[in-house]
Amino acid sequence: YIQTSSGINAEYGGQKLARQEEALDDINKQFLASGTYDDVEDLEERLVQYKAQFIRFDLDCSGDIDEMEMKQMLEKLEQPKTHLEIRKMIQQVDTTDKGTIAYPDFLIMMLGGKNSVLRMILLFEEKAKPKPKPTGIAKKMSLHDLGIRPEMAQHLG
Numbered sequence: 001y002i003q004t005s006s007g008i009n010a011e012y013g014g015q016k017l018a019r020q021e022e023a024l025d026d027i028n029k030q031f032l033a034s035g036t037y038d039d040v041e042d043l044e045e046r047l048v049q050y051k052a053q054f055i056r057f058d059l060d061c062s063g064d065i066d067e068m069e070m071k072q073m074l075e076k077l078e079q080p081k082t083h084l085e086i087r088k089m090i091q092q093v094d095t096t097d098k099g100t101i102a103y104p105d106f107l108i109m110m111l112g113g114k115n116s117v118l119r120m121i122l123l124f125e126e127k128a129k130p131k132p133k134p135t136g137i138a139k140k141m142s143l144h145d146l147g148i149r150p151e152m153a154q155h156l157g
């Protein structure tokens with residue numbers, strides 16, 4: 001076993017994260033197989049992104065996002081909220097009445113099932129991430145690709 005400076009057993013934490021990833025992968029497979037979200041563009045890719053996002057916010061790997069994890073997440077996203085606001089945001093999404101957001105609820109929210117404040121914040125965060133820039137040599141473009149009509153090309157010399 002590896003003891004970290006914070007006193008947490010790193011090997012145990014790694015095992016817990018691996019079990020959580022496996023459980024979330026199973027839920028993703030159920031969502032894919034259900035057919036309910038077949039109309040969602042790039043569903044499989046989105047589920048992978050949402051799993052990573054959920055894991056990032058579920059700090060204790062419990063399988064649920066609780067109030068404190070939500071508070072920390074929103075602060076990281078520069079969207080701090082009061083405990084009452086956080087409780088209301090969780091209630092908008094929580095179908096289990098545990099006062100937390102379970103992964104299936106998180107997916108339903110993110111895939112459009114629930115139009116909540118939290119969904120808007122997370123979608124905004126997703127869109128605000130810089131898009132990867134193309135690497136390598138740019139493809140050769142024709143005058144048509146550049147929006148230059150043939151009659152204009154003759155004036156270019």
